Amino acid sequence: MQLRHLEVFHAIMLTGTITAAAKLLNISQPAATRLLLRAEDQLGYKLFDRVKGRLLPTREGQVLHAESERIISGLENLRKLSRNLGAATSGHLRIAAAPALCIDLVPLAISRFRQKHPDVSFEVETRQYADLVRVVLNHEVDLGIGFDIQSHPGLDIQKLAEAQFYGIFPKSMENQLPASVKLDWFRKHPFIGLRSDDPLGAAFGAAVKLSGVDLQPIVEVKTNQIALSLVARGAGVAIVDQYTAAAHDPRLVTARPLLPNIDFAVHIMRAKHQPASVLARKFGAVMAQAEKSVSGTLVTTNRPQRT
The missing domain is CATH 3.40.190.10 (Periplasmic binding protein-like II)
Structure with missing residues (x-):
């Protein structure tokens, strides 16, 4: 029994007539009739008897219906799942x-x-x-x-x-800062540095080395978020990724771009x-x-x- 045959059988069980089943499935009445006849021909027995203008299931049809409901329900769940996957809902x-x-x-x-x-x-x-x-x-x-x-x-x-590094500074230093801060400026203040054992720290370290500026941190940190907290507490200045800089509390910290930019x-x-x-x-x-x-x-x- 093919899936389309099963759908027609289930629709007739729900509606009681070929005409109503065809409407439910959005197909023509002759098409629904042909599908039912093909299903009965393949099975070798009748699924419905016509009684007073309605189709009533035979004993075989009643037994088959119990299993078909489970299959049709599973099919509808599958259709819903496939739609949800496609729509990412x-x-x-x-x-x-x-x-x-x-x-x-x-x-x-x-x-x-x-x-x-x-x-x-x-x-x-x-x-x-x-x-x-x-x-x-x-x-x-x-x-x-x-x-x-x-x-x-x-x-x-x-x-x-594409992103870049920013300098972050205690709020008290805001009026001393230029619009963009050169790397050499950080040597004059307690510097908080990111460890170089990951690509971001390595990229920054390579850029600093290339510039010829020797930055010696008073504190080395594993994450830029720790550096941000230290700067907010007035422990020094730091250079962090732009996403950490963007999250600073403007009441405690101010941020400036570097000159030249260091990208990642x-x-x-x-x-x-x-x-x-x-x-x-x-x-x-x-x-x-x-x-x-x-x-x-x-x-x-x-x-x-x-x-």
Whole structure:
């Protein structure tokens, strides 16, 4: 018995007539009749008897109906699931990201995404670079978001944005600062530095070395968020990624672009052996828009004043 035969059989059981069943299935009455006759021909027995203008199920039809309801119900659930997957209206996404991106950027993207798709749930964790790559490769998360992700045969890596480093300073220093701060300026003040055992710290260290400026930190930190907290407490000055800088409390900290700029990239990655779901692709697009919002706020706030 083919699926279309089963659908016609089920529709007749619901409506009691060929005409009503055809209307329910959005097909013509002759087409519904042909499908019923073919089904009975293949089975070798009648499914309905005509009684006073209605079709009543035979004993065989009654037995078959019990099983057909389960199949039709499962088919409808499958159709709903396929529609939801295509529309990305429900589901669950596991996200791992660099700590700096989880201060504001990832929360903003999730908030915006759930406004349109409230039935989508999330699981979010912060990971340093090595762990971030590992959990993506092991498919412990659906997406990883980090800085300057290096090429890997098991990863599909896409650039989310080009970003840059910013200087952050205690609020009390605001009136002393130029519109853009040169690296050499940081040597005159207690400097809080990021460790160089991940790509972001290494990229900054290489740029500083190339500039010929020797920055000796009084405190070395693992994450830029710690640097931001230290600056807010007046412990010194620091250079951090723009997403950490954008999250500063303007009552305690002020931020300035560097001169010259030191750039880095933000990447989204997934395991190559796991195809990206519609949900993941749509979230990636929302992440890109959220990134523009966060970066735009920082650029506007710290744009050099015309003289």
